[in-house]
Amino acid sequence: MKQAGTLILLFSLALLSCNDSKKTTYLPSSIGAINSVVVIIDNELWNGSVGDSLRSHFASPVVGMPMDEPLFTMEQLAPKFFTGTIRNTRSILYVEQDSLNLAHIKSDMYATPQRVGVIKGTTKEELIENIDAKADEIIASFKDMEIEAVQKRFNRSLNKETVLQEKFGISLKVPSIYNVSKQEDNFVWIDREIQKGTANIVVYQMPENSFNNDSTLVKDIVAMRDSIGAKYIPGPDVTGKITHMHTEPAFAPYVYPVEIAGLKGVEVRGLWDIKNYPMAGPFLTYILNDNEHNRKLVLEGFVFAPATQKRDDLFQLEAIMKTLQLDTPVVKK
Numbered sequence: 001m002k003q004a005g006t007l008i009l010l011f012s013l014a015l016l017s018c019n020d021s022k023k024t025t026y027l028p029s030s031i032g033a034i035n036s037v038v039v040i041i042d043n044e045l046w047n048g049s050v051g052d053s054l055r056s057h058f059a060s061p062v063v064g065m066p067m068d069e070p071l072f073t074m075e076q077l078a079p080k081f082f083t084g085t086i087r088n089t090r091s092i093l094y095v096e097q098d099s100l101n102l103a104h105i106k107s108d109m110y111a112t113p114q115r116v117g118v119i120k121g122t123t124k125e126e127l128i129e130n131i132d133a134k135a136d137e138i139i140a141s142f143k144d145m146e147i148e149a150v151q152k153r154f155n156r157s158l159n160k161e162t163v164l165q166e167k168f169g170i171s172l173k174v175p176s177i178y179n180v181s182k183q184e185d186n187f188v189w190i191d192r193e194i195q196k197g198t199a200n201i202v203v204y205q206m207p208e209n210s211f212n213n214d215s216t217l218v219k220d221i222v223a224m225r226d227s228i229g230a231k232y233i234p235g236p237d238v239t240g241k242i243t244h245m246h247t248e249p250a251f252a253p254y255v256y257p258v259e260i261a262g263l264k265g266v267e268v269r270g271l272w273d274i275k276n277y278p279m280a281g282p283f284l285t286y287i288l289n290d291n292e293h294n295r296k297l298v299l300e301g302f303v304f305a306p307a308t309q310k311r312d313d314l315f316q317l318e319a320i321m322k323t324l325q326l327d328t329p330v331v332k333k
Helices: 002-023 049-058 084-088 124-154 163-168 214-232 311-321
Strands: 036-040 073-077 091-097 102-107 115-121 179-184 187-194 197-207 245-247 254-260 263-274 277-290 295-304
Touching (some): 163 197, 187 214, 197 311, 214 245, 214 263
Parallel strands (some): 036 073, 091 115
Antiparallel strands (some): 179 187, 245 263, 277 295
């Protein structure tokens, strides 16, 4: 009898296991180009004030670029076409005039990873109010997911150079297509070729007491960048002229608070150019308070690609820099 009871128990567990497996939903991998959003909305709404509100948020110009490039590339579809594989798009906005008045974000509805921003309202005015109220949160959610998607892509083949660990006690997940092009006592330059130019990352450190005056922060950041450019990033040879990278003097950079790898600091976006030579492009700098090692750690990405769009190249540099890890102690000087 004891054996029969054991068999019945095992049979029951097997049935439960089968039922659980039937309930499990396996989602396909999401698809879509980096920084692209599919907008599901009626044509009438898209072509009117509601569409204008969506574009003002989700297709606003990326800060600190030499030419206007949208935050996201938007593709509009009427709801009746929202079928098949298009549902597997990574970033989706679903906007509908409905009997409900709401705005929220859903995750992994049809694929993974996926974010679906849902915005509904009983009138066009309510739709616009909900877009204005929720857009920043949806954009942040989309961007965080896009950063992770980029990082996942280049994780497949990483550069094995150890110079960043040796000099600064840090590591970055850098794709193998990048190479170390220059290294000095307090400076490392990593770059790769892109269409018509290069994508670049430089790393260095500053004294811990740098940038302690909020009233002169922007001025001090520009002075730091210009001094590093003069010392380490020369421009083309021009007879009788000194050429090197500096901050575009006609445009003040934008500064935002940031935290990466547990280090608080600032994010700086702006334009660089070459003194006495017609070359320019966007840069993105992180200045991080590494109090444990008595320093300000500086990571900067910049792109040179004349007459081409640079949004996605700079975005990849952002994704690389956000893989920062502090690996080993550094020698305090």
